[in-house]
Amino acid sequence: MRDVSEKQAADDKVAVVIVAAGRGARAGQANGPKQYQQIGGGAVIARTLDAFLTHPKIGAVVVAIHAEDDALFRRAAGANADRVVAVIGGTSRQESVRLGLLALRSHAPSRVLIHDAARPFVDAELIDRTIAAIGERQGALPALPVADTLKRETAEGMIGETVSRAGLHAAQTPQGFPFWPILAAHEKAHHLGKADFTDDAAIAEWAHIPVKIVPGSPDNVKLTWARDIAMADQRLSSAPRFPDIRTGNGYDVHAFEPGDHVTLCGVAIPHDRKLSGHSDADVGLHALTDALLATCGAGDIGTHFPPSDPQWKGAASRIFVEHAVKLVRARGGRIANADITLICEAPRVGPHREAMTEALSAMLRISRDRISIKATTNEKLGFVGREEGIAAIATANVVFPGDVPE
Incomplete structure (x- = not known):
């Protein structure tokens, strides 16, 4: 025992x-x-x-x-x-x-x-x-x-008395x-x-x-x-029943600081600045981590990896994603798909999309066709438009065991 x-x-x-x-x-x-x-x-x-x-x-x-x-x-x-x-x-x-x-x-x-x-x-x-x-x-x-009305039986199999209920x-x-x-x-x-x-x-x-x-x-x-x-x-x-499919959303933003590259969705991209953050400041993976945690009510990235903890200084954000994947799978969840939108004026994401997809496929252990990575600008508006930082939005769909009744 x-x-x-x-x-x-x-x-x-x-x-x-x-x-x-x-x-x-x-x-x-x-x-x-x-x-x-x-x-x-x-x-x-x-x-x-x-x-x-x-x-x-x-x-x-x-x-x-x-x-x-x-x-x-x-x-x-x-x-x-x-x-x-x-x-x-x-x-x-x-x-x-x-x-x-x-x-x-x-x-x-x-x-x-x-x-x-x-x-x-x-x-x-x-x-x-x-x-x-x-x-x-x-x-x-x-x-x-x-x-029900209760009856007490006699040894002869007859009704002996009615029992008050x-x-x-x-x-x-x-x-x-x-x-x-x-x-x-x-x-x-x-x-x-x-x-x-x-x-x-x-x-x-x-x-x-x-x-x-x-x-x-x-x-x-x-x-x-x-x-x-x-x-x-x-x-x-x-x-009537419906599959237990849960959708989680995540959002993250990091500001620029002096540097020579940014890390987005697990891929290092040359740039004239880098993103400021306690880990490697990968906004795409941070948003995705929150989306995955949301599907099983497991809090957010700060719950599991507090920014005040020095052990996460400079850490690769794939650690956070893989932790969230482990929690989802421990609850019997199967990741159906992941969708990430990167919002920035620069750097260009398109040339690196395939490498990002490959990296996410390995982290999530799902096929590439279940992963979507998109990029858009903010039309020169706001902090993103002024090229002060990068934001990301992520959505994850996870199928859990059992059905949800109508």
Whole structure:
């Protein structure tokens, strides 16, 4: 077992344990455990992971899987497999949760969500409600009021009595808790040999941790039977959906200073001046870096490479672009195209466009026909027209995993 790194578990983020070690026998084994079966063209667990990994309040994610499922998990999770910590689960759900919590203990955040992999329709609003209700000594349980009339059966299979449904709720996940109290409760139950808890709210109740009920979601169903898988697949396959294509824009400007060349889009061009900047002042690549970061909500170039940091003095700007590409690809993104417009009176860009395109193709790892580099003047207007500097505008389109519902 390996613990989550400190970088993964930032204090202002909420950790997640996803339980995915079960065999799901009730859903049928013909297509493997239910968490790996296909719904809407993707694995159940892939949808579950997306719901948490795309949520801005979520930090470290641990997935408890069966000892035999490592290859199955990696295939189902795709690029997201490298964004989570997979641990071997136990023989029961309760034990799998405990092992998942232990993987977070070294650098755990203050709060943790515990979720069943077989609930792929959890949404951001439900996650938000659950997180908001977690206190220093209080857990949170999303639940729905019981709507059906309840009957208690006798030993002979007859109706013994009608049970009042007043105050009764059907529990869902994710269930949220302050991290250390719920870990301590799981550890205590383990050491006492108490292994009959059906969910984490039950362990919290046993350990005298108050749990607040928050509104659940009717869509947040648990896939248990084979017909549940079929209905989920039908639901996703019939819903109008659109590809998750994101567009990012970037803008940058640098002033001239004495020198003998400018660097634009990774190419050194002889000129009677150079651009002033902490790195090599490549306005094209700086704008492109911001455009790429924008497609995955990763801030801007200054977030990752502060101009106050002396290590970036004179640095080649391709470092910034390649870092942004790495972040995009770590989130499963595929760069569809990049478009850069350089705005300057001089130098002439046309003679160097092919070299620029070649350089960008290598940085972005996409074909040359997906790269556009254009140049225009500012018609002698403004700081560009007065030849005081160069500006650049960049646009990037990136395709991310999954679809966006209509």
